[in-house]
Amino acid sequence: MKxxxxxxxxxxxxxxxxxxxxxxxxxxxxxxxxxxxxxxxYQPGFLFIPFGIYEPEEVVRPKREFFxxxxxxxxxxxxxxxxxxxxxxxxxxxxxxxxxxxxxxxxAPCPEETPGLLGPLWYEDIFDFxxxxxxxxxxxxxxxxxxxxxVINLAESVFKCPVAPLEFxxxxxxxxxxxxxxxxxxxxxxxxxxxxxxxxxxxxxxxGLLDEKRITVVPDFxxxxxxxxxxxxxSYDGQEVPFDLLVSVPVNMGAEWVETSGMGDDDDLxxxxxxxxxxxxxxxxxxxxxxxxxxxxxSKAGSVAHFEAEVLTENVLHYVAGEALTARFDGHAxxxxxxxxxxxxxxxxxxxxxxxxxxxxxxxxxxxxxxxxTHLNHLGKLAFKWVYWHVxxxxxxxxxxxxxxxAGKKVDPKPIAExx
Amino acid sequence: xxxxxVPTTVARNEEGYLTDATQWTxxxxxxxxxxxxxxxxxxxxxxxxxxRQRHFDETPLTIRxxxxxxxxxxxxxxxxxxxxxxxxxxxxxxxPKPTSCV
Numbered sequence: 001m002k003x004x005x006x007x008x009x010x011x012x013x014x015x016x017x018x019x020x021x022x023x024x025x026x027x028x029x030x031x032x033x034x035x036x037x038x039x040x041x042y043q044p045g046f047l048f049i050p051f052g053i054y055e056p057e058e059v060v061r062p063k064r065e066f067f068x069x070x071x072x073x074x075x076x077x078x079x080x081x082x083x084x085x086x087x088x089x090x091x092x093x094x095x096x097x098x099x100x101x102x103x104x105x106x107x108a109p110c111p112e113e114t115p116g117l118l119g120p121l122w123y124e125d126i127f128d129f130x131x132x133x134x135x136x137x138x139x140x141x142x143x144x145x146x147x148x149x150x151v152i153n154l155a156e157s158v159f160k161c162p163v164a165p166l167e168f169x170x171x172x173x174x175x176x177x178x179x180x181x182x183x184x185x186x187x188x189x190x191x192x193x194x195x196x197x198x199x200x201x202x203x204x205x206x207x208g209l210l211d212e213k214r215i216t217v218v219p220d221f222x223x224x225x226x227x228x229x230x231x232x233x234x235s236y237d238g239q240e241v242p243f244d245l246l247v248s249v250p251v252n253m254g255a256e257w258v259e260t261s262g263m264g265d266d267d268d269l270x271x272x273x274x275x276x277x278x279x280x281x282x283x284x285x286x287x288x289x290x291x292x293x294x295x296x297x298x299s300k301a302g303s304v305a306h307f308e309a310e311v312l313t314e315n316v317l318h319y320v321a322g323e324a325l326t327a328r329f330d331g332h333a334x335x336x337x338x339x340x341x342x343x344x345x346x347x348x349x350x351x352x353x354x355x356x357x358x359x360x361x362x363x364x365x366x367x368x369x370x371x372x373x374t375h376l377n378h379l380g381k382l383a384f385k386w387v388y389w390h391v392x393x394x395x396x397x398x399x400x401x402x403x404x405x406x407a408g409k410k411v412d413p414k415p416i417a418e419x420x
Numbered sequence: 421x422x423x424x425x426v427p428t429t430v431a432r433n434e435e436g437y438l439t440d441a442t443q444w445t446x447x448x449x450x451x452x453x454x455x456x457x458x459x460x461x462x463x464x465x466x467x468x469x470x471x472r473q474r475h476f477d478e479t480p481l482t483i484r485x486x487x488x489x490x491x492x493x494x495x496x497x498x499x500x501x502x503x504x505x506x507x508x509x510x511x512x513x514x515x516p517k518p519t520s521c522v
Contacts, residue, residue, distance in 0.1 A: 162522070222483050237498045269482075301521075335521070347521065
């Protein structure tokens with residue numbers, strides 16, 4: 001039997017397992033998946049937990065529920081991969097030989113990378129919301145918080161789901177308004193980039209939301225440390241931003257074993273150099289990478305993992321048949337952006353095409369609208385939870401094309417005039 | 421060495437970034453730097469060349485990555501390109517503005 005090993009049973013790894021289980025000859029290939037955690041989290045739901053829109057138990061299910069029969073699942077920690085010997089070494093001393101390795105171990109927030117972030121105020125007045133624990137703790141905090149300066153800070157410019165902190169800001173505005181204390185909350189969005197929006201069309205169509213929702217943007221702020229005593233963020237060029245409540249998006253890094261195995265990028269962020277079209281690891285002939293674990297120049301997001309999984313399934317089949325890797329990933333991402341008060345907007349883009357306004361997936365009929373706030377987009381976002389558990393993870397076909405489609409997109413639109 | 425300076429015309433977008441990174445020359449860098457009141461030194465060029473190399477490798481740029489490059493520390497990077505160092509240095513290096521997905 002030939003061995004195909006998948007590291008990571010999150011969104012990307014689980015999809016790959018189901019798709020390859022359906023397509024590879026079971027008499028020839030044995031499939032093994034490894035993850036350290038038995039729980040599958042619906043990560044887009046973390047955003048809603050702090051505001052009481054989702055209950056914590058809604059976003060957790062046992063990983064085994066999504067595995068097909070006839071595969072081996074190991075709940076264990078990857079210690080290192082030895083590509084020269086085609087082996088995965090696990091913490092339990094198990095050694096897994098592989099013929100094909102698929103890496104889907106993702107990225108995680110690393111607050112310990114920033115001095116003072118993981119200090120005495122952690123989970124007192126400083127929270128993250130990209131972890132289940134952080135989202136739940138923040139929900140408890142917000143229930144009784146009486147207002148002050150709420151600072152949302154991005155410690156780095158490369159992180160998972162780059163729109164989530166903006167969505168957090170929009171939902172926070174609505175949440176405090178509904179609680180009747182919006183006037184007592186100052187919302188600041190502090191980013192190392194040149195603004196909350198950086199792409200021309202998205203800026204033209206969406207930046208009005210920030211004024212409308214009274215969110216102050218502090219651009220070009222690159223966090224050096226957090227002073228717990230004075231409750232201020234300090235940047236590398238000495239700027240300071242005070243906070244009463246800090247919602248942090250810490251530095252994101254790939255899995256630790258990537259560094260231990262010497263397979264990371266030239267920097268220390270532990271992302272694996274990957275061919276942006278074939279998804280083959282740059283330095284290895286039988287290792288493929290998808291999802292947040294890659295260093296690809298597109299967003300780290302579930303929709304990206306989904307479109308990559310479609311392409312990678314084809315390329316793995318090509319590889320095992322000894323054929324050229326002809327399936328090509330175009331960088332496609334498709335993300336809802338919650339804007340609060342039962343509305344959301346939608347973006348659809350790839351390596352070459354920035355988010356454009358228009359209709360999605362069909363011209364005129366939509367029903368979703370790109371770069372525009374609508375209630376139906378919001379319903380789409382909520383409905384996605386069901387789709388995620390029942391369609392996406394199980395590897396079934398989704399009614400969205402893998403490559404970006406220009407149908408319905410307006411290439412040179414004029415922004416609608418701001419209301420007076 | 422005898423030199424002859426001739427004006428060069430290159431296309432820029434509405435924010436002043438070159439639309440084609442391959443058209444960049446050190447003279448263009450000096451001209452853009454002057455708009456920020458920066459006089460370029462060898463240290464600046466070491467950073468600019470690194471940024472260009474990473475751009476053509478298609479690696480998303482972060483300030484942290486530059487700090488780990490062995491060329492400058494993050495503090496030195498700020499001192500060389502004050503203000504928004506990544507956006508300013510990218511503009512001078514002739515590469516696109518660092519962006520997020522929206």
